[in-house]
Amino acid sequence: MGFSWVRVGAIVRKELRDYRRNRFVVVTMSFLPLVFIVAPVTQLFTIKLSMTSARFDDRIGLALLFMLILPAIIPSVLSAYSVVGEREQGTLEPVLTTPIHPEEFLVGKALAALLPTLAVTYVIFGVFLGAIAAFAHPAVASAIFERNHLLVQLLFTPLVAGWSIWTGIAISTRTSDVRAAQQLTVLASLPPVGAVALMNFDVITPSLGLALGLAGGPLLIDAMAWRVVAALFDRERLVTGARG
């Protein structure tokens, strides 16, 4: 029995339905991003053009960094909950009694976290760009709309989200407590944000080549992660809490 996208789809559909009816998830998905848009927009609207060029760049970088924290933070709660949460609720065992492969289960969980994360992050980024274009000083808008900045945001959003999701699922697969999984996942989501921060603060000068080069690492990790996490997925330990 090979890899089945029908089974992956069943997990994705179930997860999305579950998110929609979970007030905690809805609040995390809708209000947290609002917090992340208010801070950078406020910063950029209050920028004084008299400040030094270095400080100006820092403010621009900080504002854009907020946009890249979103894809790291939004899915961390979902992915941290994905396996250990089901285990705590007693819903994992019935799923594991079906013909589903660990890879299918995990890819389904990852996609279910990735799709809303991308949707929310890109929408928020669009709103952010719209607000800047409409209300910010032209110099600020010009800095924000610089090609390299946009490229970093668009390219790294799915990569940061992918890192965060797979790290979260890996932690969720190996821990026995939802809270511990969520805390560890938030911490583990930060390294890629750090790398992006260096670019946004112009510590590393972003260029197309550098961005693609830096993206290659997370891309490779994201692509390999499902196999690594599947290897960590110990059906017996998850069901019994013990290893044979």
Place this chain on the structure above:
Amino acid sequence: MTSEPDGSHGRPSHDGAKPDSALVVEHLTKRFAERVAYEDVSFDVGYGEVFGFLGPNGAGKTTTVRTLGTLVAPTSGSATIVGIPLSAESGPAIRARISIMPESPGLYLRLTVAENLECFARLYELRDVRGRIDRVLQAVNLTERASDVCGALSKGLRQRVALARALLSDPEVLFLDEPTSGLDPVATRDVHGLLDALRARGVTIVLTTHRLEEAERLCHRVAILNTTLRLVGRPDELRAQLFSRNLEVRTRTQLDEPGRVFDGLAHVEGWEQSPTGSYVLNVTDPDAAAPGIARALVAANADILSVAESHHSLEDVYLEVVDEDVEAKR
């Protein structure tokens, strides 16, 4: 899945397995580090049979079911499930042809009954998902509740949804782990009714339970597991195996000299007076012994109220075996 939800299945044969056996378990052992979950367990279950697994808490019943359901790997021994040898590689193929209803229903409480079933129908890659769902909901009398969110259902109804979920794929073997655990008598009766219907349809069922009357009522054969398999057989076989057959004699007044009445009677091996005042006679054959006993009582001028065979329940068998184990451990 190619079989139809009418319960009709092919009877696969496999090298080394009995062709008419849905399950063949040979010397299966599971250890978690130093702890033995179960040891050297061997039994087989025929197609269409309802097989009961009895045993105290921690006896290894659930772990045995999880092993046969490919959720837990055995430490040693072998098993063949619906003709497929148990191994890590054969897990998905076996799970496609069996179904396990765990003790806890494990439903997605924010999803409706139909949505829960739809998810599992797709995990089994079933065709005609809607039709399947309708049929299993009808089978468990839940058609009217299809749109209800599972979190709003009573424990008994959730158990019924879990049973519907287990039936979705039309399994060749259905494992039910304590299906009536924690249910009130009405919900228990409902679940028993459903299991009766499945039994009548010829579905192979492996039932683990603490409720001995449930096992006695529903199961063709039972196994008593207490880490090792202590007994396997039909309830009446187990009774005969463990207990001598008895006739209970009740008289209006106590006999003056019961020894003179009962000693030496044909087919009577011994007797004793019970605390209630009746006389319990060990007999080799109740039908052959009863007329002679009645004649002896009449000859002794006894006022006979009844002469009847006293039955040992499955509970008596169970307690006898478990008590033996407790004694052995002391």
